[in-house]
Amino acid sequence: MLTLTSPIETWLHRVPAGVKLAGLALATLVIVPMTNLYWIAVAAGLVTALYLTQGAAFARTGARRLWPLWPVLAVLAVWHVVTGDLMAGVGIALRMLTAIALANLVTMTTRLDDLIAVVERAARPLARIGLSPRTLAVAIALVIRFTPVLLLRAGQLMEAWRARSPRRPGWQVVVPLTLTALDDAERVAEALRARGGL
Amino acid sequence: MERNVTLIALFAALIAVLGLVPKIDLVSGVPITAQSLGVMLCGTVLGARRGALAVLLFVFLVALGLPLLAGGRGGLGVFAGPSVGYIIGFPFAAFVAGWVTEQWRSGVGLPAFAGAILGGIVVLYAFGIPGMALVLGKSLPEAMLLAAPFLAGDIIKAGLAGLITSGIAKVRPGVVLSRG
Numbered sequence: 001m002l003t004l005t006s007p008i009e010t011w012l013h014r015v016p017a018g019v020k021l022a023g024l025a026l027a028t029l030v031i032v033p034m035t036n037l038y039w040i041a042v043a044a045g046l047v048t049a050l051y052l053t054q055g056a057a058f059a060r061t062g063a064r065r066l067w068p069l070w071p072v073l074a075v076l077a078v079w080h081v082v083t084g085d086l087m088a089g090v091g092i093a094l095r096m097l098t099a100i101a102l103a104n105l106v107t108m109t110t111r112l113d114d115l116i117a118v119v120e121r122a123a124r125p126l127a128r129i130g131l132s133p134r135t136l137a138v139a140i141a142l143v144i145r146f147t148p149v150l151l152l153r154a155g156q157l158m159e160a161w162r163a164r165s166p167r168r169p170g171w172q173v174v175v176p177l178t179l180t181a182l183d184d185a186e187r188v189a190e191a192l193r194a195r196g197g198l
Numbered sequence: 199m200e201r202n203v204t205l206i207a208l209f210a211a212l213i214a215v216l217g218l219v220p221k222i223d224l225v226s227g228v229p230i231t232a233q234s235l236g237v238m239l240c241g242t243v244l245g246a247r248r249g250a251l252a253v254l255l256f257v258f259l260v261a262l263g264l265p266l267l268a269g270g271r272g273g274l275g276v277f278a279g280p281s282v283g284y285i286i287g288f289p290f291a292a293f294v295a296g297w298v299t300e301q302w303r304s305g306v307g308l309p310a311f312a313g314a315i316l317g318g319i320v321v322l323y324a325f326g327i328p329g330m331a332l333v334l335g336k337s338l339p340e341a342m343l344l345a346a347p348f349l350a351g352d353i354i355k356a357g358l359a360g361l362i363t364s365g366i367a368k369v370r371p372g373v374v375l376s377r378g
Contacts (some may be wrong), residue, residue, distance in 0.1 A: 004263045004273045028278060032332070068269060072280050075344065076334060094334035099278035106271030107263040115262045135203060142207035143214070143259055146268065150208075150215040158219075169203065171358045174232070175365040178239060182366075182373055185208040189201040197200055 003112045004104075006061060010054040012109035017118045020106045031099045036089040045099045050105060058108075065104050066097060116140060136197050146184065153180050202248060209240050209252035210259065217268035233268045234352065237288050238318040238359035241308035243366060243374055245278035257288055283329020284322060291346030293320040298362070306367040306374060311360030318359070319352050 012020070034040050051059040080089025115166055120133045127133065154177050158169040192198060213236035241249035256266065265272040267285075276285060295317030297311075302309035302342040323345060333339035 004239065004265055005272075016215075032278075035335075042225060065275070067226035070269060072334070088335070090293060095335075096279065096333055100275040103276075103278045107275065110263070111321070112264070119262070120259075139203055139207045139210075139255055140259065140262075143210045143255060144203060144264070146208055146211040146213045147218075150211050151215065151218060154215050154219045171232075171235075171362070174235070174239075174358070174362050175369070176217070177215070178243060178362060178366055179370065179373075181208040181212045182205070182370070185204040189204040192200040192204065198203060 004065075005111050006040055006058055006105050006108040008055060008061075010058060010109060012050075012054060014112075015109075017110045017114040020110055021118065024106045025102055028099055031095060031102070034095055035091065037087060040091050040095045040098065044094050047098050047101050047105070052111070054105075054149075062101065062104060062108065064110075065100060069097070069100070092157070120145070132198075134156075138192075140198060144190065146181075150177065150181060153177060163175070183188045205244060206248055206252040206255055209236075209244055212236055213240065213256045214264075214266035217266065218270065232355070234284075234288075234291075234318055234322070235355045235359060235362075237292050237310070237322075238314040238356060239290035239362060241297075241317055242299045242313055242359055242363040244296065245300055246260070246293045246296035249312040251287045253289040253292040257285055257366050260285065278333070280330050280333045281326070282333060283323065284326035286329065287322045287325025290325065291317040294321045295318065307360045307364030310363035311356055314356035314359040315353070318356055319349070322352075324371040342343075 031040075031043050034043065043168075051062050054062075062166045076089050076093050078085050116137070120137065122129065123133050123136055126136075146165040156175070157176055161173060213233060216236035217233035219232070234277060237253055240252045243249070260266050260272045260276060261274060261275045263265060267276060276282070295313035298313030298316055299306075299309045302312065326342045327345050330336070330344060331338050334341065334344070336344065363374060
């Protein structure tokens, strides 16, 4: 399955994942309470500049990742036109876009295995309450493997529906889909046990 | 142990699939995302603890950057967006949905419906609305107004969660773990 990591290698890819995550946490703490439009614009400018240092194609992909937010921006626009304080709305929208763009930047420049390594390190103390890093790693791998499997199964169920009905597939397909997940879980558990268990 | 891990993982995948599958008509003619239906089902089918862990795993993988949210979204940016409260509230919603289904021991469909309403709507909105208020710079009542249009869809999803859970219990009694 595809991740959201950008295939375009940039200098930010080489910065350790832990450093990027810490930087993001710090920057988000600074950005979220901002109310002064001037400072928000400065932050937005810095994030835009950061994107541009990654190259034009990378920056374009980054901009496209913000596109799904347009309904939220539309609601904000209508709201602030009605209440009459358009500048406040611009500030809020820009602040939100800046925080999201910065977080997306970390996601786009950090490979999944690097992040999982950080997680495993961070989860080590949890071993004392019974969650071994290995169990967590197996669970993550299972989700990554079985999401496309279940997606395929959902597609087959919907095809079978269309073969029998002129109407579009309805909620009823969720029943066999959920059963599939339950049954597969039993079988995978058996397979894991047969290989020595967790 | 193995069974718990695989159930949690497979249901985390199920939430993702329900968000990614494009064209299920929840109400005739109105395709809406079934992702929060998946969250409700985790609770009502797997029970409180396992359900909450399945949803937690899902949220965690979204944070790691897998495009598992409805519309293929994911990554840390989601946690800076207006739906941050809902996403953080997901595991709590599943827990409450499962807890209600576990405690209410008559039938399956009605308890699951009640659980889905309490967890998937009351608890989820209690997280989602403050999150929206924070990100969009609105007061709580204003954020409530913004959340209101989703209420009807979520009530329908809670009804479906009840129907689906009782459907599964009928086909395969004993497999609905919130009844275990």
